[in-house]
Structures are given as structure tokens and as C-alpha cells.
Amino acid sequence: MEVKEGKELAEKFRNAGKVAQDKIDKALLEAGHLVERTAKIYQTPHVDTGRLRASITTRLIPRNAQVGTIVEYARKHEKDYPFLKPALKDKEMEIKVILNKGLTEFVRDSFKGFTKIF
Numbered sequence: 001m002e003v004k005e006g007k008e009l010a011e012k013f014r015n016a017g018k019v020a021q022d023k024i025d026k027a028l029l030e031a032g033h034l035v036e037r038t039a040k041i042y043q044t045p046h047v048d049t050g051r052l053r054a055s056i057t058t059r060l061i062p063r064n065a066q067v068g069t070i071v072e073y074a075r076k077h078e079k080d081y082p083f084l085k086p087a088l089k090d091k092e093m094e095i096k097v098i099l100n101k102g103l104t105e106f107v108r109d110s111f112k113g114f115t116k117i118f
Contacts, residue, residue, distance in 0.1 A: 012111055020106045025060055027102025031095040032058035032065030038087035039067065046081045056084075 036058045043053045055069040067084065068074075078084055088095075 016110050019110050023102045023106040027099050028065040029058065029060055031098045032067050034091050034094060034098070035067045035087045038091055039083045042083035042087055052077060
């Protein structure tokens with residue numbers, strides 16, 4: 001049995017880790033921004049100045065997207081009028097779809113053209 005296009009396939013495998021991380025990071029940010037937008041909507045009825053709502057942001061940390069705020073009174077406000085946890089819970093299925101799409105794109109893009117290897 002002979003592996004056709006072996007060098008090209010080996011190169012695809014070598015680059016797969018970087019491609020995977022890029023696709024996963026993109027999907028994590030997309031999911032994080034979805035939760036961020038939803039949390040801002042849930043927080044809106046309890047707005048006085050808009051400072052807390054405006055401070056809700058998404059950032060990418062290694063293998064994770066973090067949605068939150070640095071406003072000091074946010075913890076008390078979240079306890080009295082939850083907005084972060086409900087946003088995450090309500091968007092759970094959409095987050096799974098986004099992450100699945102990212103993984104699917106990784107596999108498709110990483111090994112494009114290799115439908116018949118042997």
C-alpha cells in the first residue's frame with residue numbers, strides 16, 4: 001500500500017495544531033460575544049447610568065473566552081438582578097452550535113483535498 005501525496009499530508013498534520021487553535025479561538029470569541037450581548041440585554045432594565053452594562057466585555061484567554069466586568073458593584077448587582085449566568089444558560093445550545101461549527105471548519109479546512117489518501 002502506498003500513501004499518495006504523503007509529504008503534503010504530513011505537512012497538513014504538522015500545521016493542524018495551529019489551525020485548530022485559530023478556529024477554536026474564533027469560535028470561543030463568537031460564543032463569548034453572544035453571551036456578552038445577551039447579558040447586556042438582561043441588564044438593561046436595571047440601568048441607572050449604564051456604566052455596568054458598558055463594562056461587560058469578552059476577552060480571550062488560553063482555551064477560554066471570559067465574559068465579565070471589572071465594575072466593583074457588579075457582584076452585588078448580579079446577585080440582585082442576575083444577567084451573566086442567565087445569559088450563559090439561555091445561549092447554551094447556540095454556544096454548542098458555534099463551537100461545533102468551529103471544529104467542523106477546522107477538519108474541513110485542514111484536510112481539504114484529501115478525500116482519497118490511499
